[in-house]
Amino acid sequence: MPYRLYQEEKQKAVNILNDIKVKLYSRGWFPATSGNLSYKLHDDPLYFAITSSGKDKGTVTHEDVIFVDKDAKPIEKTRLKPSAETKIHSQIYQKTDAGCVIHIHTVNNNFVSQVYFEDGFVPLKNMEMIKALDIWKEDAFVKIPIIENFFDLEKLAVEAGKAVNPEVPGLLIKNHGIYAWGRNEFEAKRHIEAFEFMFEYMKDMIIFKGSKDIF
Ligand SMILES: CSC[C@@H](O)[C@@H](O)C(=O)COP(=O)(O)O
Numbered sequence: 346m347p348y349r350l351y352q353e354e355k356q357k358a359v360n361i362l363n364d365i366k367v368k369l370y371s372r373g374w375f376p377a378t379s380g381n382l383s384y385k386l387h388d389d390p391l392y393f394a395i396t397s398s399g400k401d402k403g404t405v406t407h408e409d410v411i412f413v414d415k416d417a418k419p420i421e422k423t424r425l426k427p428s429a430e431t432k433i434h435s436q437i438y439q440k441t442d443a444g445c446v447i448h449i450h451t452v453n454n455n456f457v458s459q460v461y462f463e464d465g466f467v468p469l470k471n472m473e474m475i476k477a478l479d480i481w482k483e484d485a486f487v488k489i490p491i492i493e494n495f496f497d498l499e500k501l502a503v504e505a506g507k508a509v510n511p512e513v514p515g516l517l518i519k520n521h522g523i524y525a526w527g528r529n530e531f532e533a534k535r536h537i538e539a540f541e542f543m544f545e546y547m548k549d550m551i552i553f554k555g556s557k558d559i560f
């Protein structure tokens with residue numbers, strides 16, 4: 346029997362997504378309608394709220410959020426389209442304990458995804474900010490996987506699902522952007538802010554030293 350979404354929980358998800366969207370837009374993290382974000386409502390079967398496709402993330406309207414199932418199908422009648430990358434969100438929910446997923450395109454995440462693509466991951470070490478990823482280990486060494494940016498979004502979602510590491514709350518797509526997640530909206534926002542801080546620092550140091558081998 347299909348799970349029924351109550352108006353109250355739907356509104357909560359809409360409020361959460363709009364709140365993060367506006368905060369991150371003000372940092373310049375959703376340029377030119379890029380990026381998308383989602384919030385999980387139910388696990389089995391999987392239902393989540395996700396931003397609709399192609400919308401300006403700097404404005405809040407009643408058309409911003411759609412409710413979908415694990416196959417990216419809207420679970421209610423709507424003339425709107427869910428994000429073109431909805432299946433990537435679905436893969437992340439299925440492979441991790443994520444409750445909220447955020448995807449952004451920035452110059453910094455594009456830069457590191459290109460510079461480290463051949464290595465297959467961006468190496469994070471010797472940075473205090475790693476603790477903001479909930480990784481509290483002496484000499485922590487975190488590898489954020491990087492995948493190719495396949496034009497075919499079905500393939501991109503499958504490859505994203507294969508590359509996701511439940512121990513590391515982020516996945517980079519080369520010359521495209523990052524997906525970051527957390528068990529709730531607070532964690533997801535903290536994780537993406539931590540990644541972007543470290544990417545900016547790494548980019549500046551790589552340019553300053555003229556080599557990526559400093560990390
Ligand atoms: C406008 S460029 C970005 C898109 O191609 C895509 O990568 C993206 O992040 C937004 O897609 P959307 O379908 O609006 O969720």
Ligand SMILES: [Zn+2]
Nearest residue numbers: 379380448522
């Ligand atoms: Zn994107």
